[in-house]
Amino acid sequence: MDLFDDMPLQLPDAELRFEPRFLDATEASDWLARLLLETPWEQPCVQLHGRYHPVPRQVAWYGDPGARYRYSGLTHDPLPWTPLLAEIRARVVEAVGQPLNGVLLNHYRDGQDAMGWHSDDEPELGRNPLVASLNLGGTRRFDLRRKGSGRIEHSLELGHGALLVMSGPTQHYWQHQVARTRTPCAPRLNLTFRWIRR
Template identity: 75%
Template sequence: MLFADAPIHLEHAELRLTPHWCEPACAAAWFAELVENTPWEQPCVHLHGRDYPVPRLVAWYGDAEASYRYSGLVHRPLPWTPLLAEIRARVQAEVGQRLNGVLLNYYRDGRDSMGWHSDDEPELGRNPLVASLNLGGTRRFDLRRKGQTAIEHSLALDSGSLLVMSGATQHYWQHQVAKTQRPVAPRLNLTFRLVHA
């Protein structure tokens, strides 16, 4: 059996959450090293004639050909570090698929967020697999059907958990990490994917 945990049952979606994919001490060590050594950026997106900084820090790593475009930005990959290469190898073994890029999102506090979106960029292919590793503080991950405004399902993504979205999920669903006024610890999210050059 590929995954130890049962799937999340949503229509037209394939999601699987493994809550304790890596041990707490390992997750804490990875979190500390990545926060300290990643060359974080806060790019701006251009909306309605104005530039807005994205509400989190980001970095994109990957194979040389794995440039990634989203929100009107083109991210050229930084070369894999030894730690990220090790984590990628473990994630690839878990999901049984090659992954050639990872987006790191650093949520410093509850004011940092990720708005509603689907990972449906053309270079990810028709039914992309996105493997999301969570380190540090717990944040709520919301899902809604495309074209709807109501949240249909929410997950608490704890440190060390791995959420895998695959199949037709990105065709029918959007997801977000909303801002929160509640005190939350800093969180690091690594989303591994396969970018088709």
């Protein structure tokens, strides 16, 4: 399948690959149900302007031994891969053609759970990181904007079983978010696979 068969997405200074039907609905629903049940979800707090606030979603970090991940002032030590997550990782690695040693699971329980504007540009991800984002459950809008701009340049509807891969210089020039919405939406899991440099 051509990378842009389903939705043209050619942004300058970015490498984006979008497969809206990476998984069929049956397999995606099976993985969603099992991950919701098996995952030891946490809701850590981050410090903003001297006050602590719980992040507006639930999270879990899995990875190879030593694949510690630090973002937003939080350091995550990896949980060991479960058989299911090892199976999912193998499928994603096959699709992207490079190894991945960690995955961040985000559980968006409803439309009020969100992710603010950011780039995945932490030092341990290397200069041009590849981030493979697998979506299970409810559809949410994924926005992109140029760094330094307040205007949304492009939006994608990330639905059940969709895979979005960001690589190359994308994180140098672009930010992304999953904004709050008042539109009713089903619970959503987002699995972002990446390679953590030791």
